[in-house]
Structures are given as C-alpha cells and as structure tokens.
Amino acid sequence: MSASSRTEEEPVIRPYRDADRSAVAEVCLRTAAAGRDATGVYSDDTLMPEVYALPYVDYAPDLAFVVDLGGRVAGYVLGVADTAAFIDWYARDWAPGFRARHPRAGAPTAHRPAYSEPHLLADGGNAERMRIPELDEYPAHLHIDLLPELQGRGLGRRLIDTLRAALAERDVPALHLGIDAANVGARAFYERLGFHELPSSRPDAPRFGITTR
Ligand SMILES: CC(C)(COP(=O)(O)OP(=O)(O)OC[C@H]1O[C@@H](n2cnc3c(N)ncnc32)[C@H](O)[C@@H]1OP(=O)(O)O)[C@@H](O)C(=O)NCCC(=O)NCCS
Numbered sequence: 001m002s003a004s005s006r007t008e009e010e011p012v013i014r015p016y017r018d019a020d021r022s023a024v025a026e027v028c029l030r031t032a033a034a035g036r037d038a039t040g041v042y043s044d045d046t047l048m049p050e051v052y053a054l055p056y057v058d059y060a061p062d063l064a065f066v067v068d069l070g071g072r073v074a075g076y077v078l079g080v081a082d083t084a085a086f087i088d089w090y091a092r093d094w095a096p097g098f099r100a101r102h103p104r105a106g107a108p109t110a111h112r113p114a115y116s117e118p119h120l121l122a123d124g125g126n127a128e129r130m131r132i133p134e135l136d137e138y139p140a141h142l143h144i145d146l147l148p149e150l151q152g153r154g155l156g157r158r159l160i161d162t163l164r165a166a167l168a169e170r171d172v173p174a175l176h177l178g179i180d181a182a183n184v185g186a187r188a189f190y191e192r193l194g195f196h197e198l199p200s201s202r203p204d205a206p207r208f209g210i211t212t213r
Pocket of ligand 1: 031034035036144145146147150151152153154155156157158178179180183184185186188190192
C-alpha cells in the first residue's frame with residue numbers, strides 16, 4: 001500500500017483480552033508521571049504497572065476496556081466494582097508477590113519524582129492504602145490512561161461511559177478515583193465529565209467521584 005492510500009486507523013473500544021496484558025502495562029508506564037511518560041523515572045519500569053494496572057486486569061478483566069488502534073492497544077480504562085473486595089484480594093494474592101519481587105528501592109534515578117520510589121514501593125505492598133471509609137458510597141474505583149496520540153479525541157469520555165455502563169449493569173451505584181494534584185489536565189477532564197471532588201486527607205492526591213447512572 002502506498003503512503004498516500006493508507007488511511008488512518010479508527011480507534012475501537014473493546015473488552016480487554018489476556019493477550020493485552022503487556023500492552024496495558026506499557027500504556028500505564030508511558031502515562032504514569034502525572035500523565036506523562038514515566039519510563040526511567042523509577043529504577044524499575046515494572047513498578048508503576050504492577051501497582052496501578054496489572055492487579056486490575058488480573059482481578060477484574062471483565063471491567064477492563066482497551067482502545068485498539070489497528071491491533072495495537074493504546075489506551076484503557078480499568079475498574080473494580082467493589083474496592084473493599086479488591087483490597088482483600090490484593091492483600092492476599094498480589095501484595096506478597098509484589099513485595100517479594102521488589103524487596104527494596106533501587107538506585108535513585110536523575111528524575112527524583114515527588115512520588116518517590118520508596119513511597120511507590122510502600123503503596124504497592126499495602127492494599128489498605130485503598131480503604132477510604134468516607135467513600136463507602138462510591139464502592140467502585142478506576143484508572144484511565146491514553147497514549148498522547150489518542151488524547152483529546154473524545155476517547156476518555158467514551159471509556160468512562162463504557163465503564164460506568166458496565167458498573168450500572170452490575171448495580172454498582174457510584175465510583176471514585178484519585179489523581180496526582182500535578183495532573184491538571186486530568187482534573188479538568190473529570191470536572192468536565194461531571195465528577196465532583198470528594199474528601200481526601202492528602203492535598204497532593206485529590207479524589208473525585210460520580211454516580212454510574
Ligand atoms: C485524562 C485523559 C484520560 C482524558 O481523556 P481524553 O480522551 O484526552 O479526553 P476527551 O477528549 O474524552 O475529553 C472529554 C472532555 O474533557 C475535556 N478535557 C479533556 N482534557 C482536558 C484538559 N487537559 N483541559 C481541559 N479540558 C479537558 C475535553 O475538552 C472534553 O470536553 P467536551 O467533551 O465537552 O468537548 C487522557 O488525556 C489521558 O490519558 N491523559 C494521560 C494520562 C492521565 O492523565 N490519566 C489520568 C490519570 S488520573
């Protein structure tokens with residue numbers, strides 16, 4: 001096919017498949033520094049996906065949806081319907097392996113992120129960080145990330161709508177999420193979609209919520 005006859009692939013939102021696992025990890029890494037590429041920010045590029053993406057697709061693959069761009073995964077939304085049940089699973093089935101794989105922080109990189117490697121390691125091994133009693137009325141939570149080439153094209157809104165509909169089908173009333181306060185684009189996105197700010201004990205990690213219907 002000549003370059004001139006090549007048409008741009010239309011992104012398609014579809015359910016997650018097992019074969020997407022490493023692509024999901026890659027998208028997570030490339031958007032994990034307050035929305036920007038976190039490659040090389042930590043001593044080990046597997047850390048961010050092992051905390052914020054892979055446990056989700058392993059625990060609730062049916063609540064994971066990806067953006068497929070010509071056979072390549074370039075974005076996702078990952079959800080859990082019942083954060084309390086996820087915490088129990090994470091503590092039992094994920095955190096021990098995570099702590100064994102990452103017993104200590106590696107050598108600091110030149111990036112010196114505000115979310116430091118010791119803090120990330122502590123979070124990865126600690127399921128209880130996700131328990132927020134004030135948010136009982138928002139039992140689900142999510143993570144959403146799109147590679148830069150897909151941002152600003154309405155796909156974030158469509159992914160959120162897809163997950164909200166899947167949660168509503170399961171009679172889950174509402175969901176919450178946390179953001180890095182430095183991620184001003186994400187805050188603008190959630191506010192535009194009608195999320196409202198929820199209580200958070202940490203000014204660097206605001207929380208937002210929305211009903212599923
Ligand atoms: C944040 C993110 C998921 C938003 O998805 P997106 O596809 O870029 O956003 P959409 O195009 O669907 O935008 C939906 C609405 O939000 C608004 N919006 C999105 N990003 C915005 C921004 N940075 N500033 C202001 N408004 C914004 C859009 O204008 C749009 O409004 P409209 O539907 O009324 O026209 C995506 O940009 C992303 O993955 N960023 C990098 C990773 C990240 O930050 N993830 C979130 C971590 S909490």
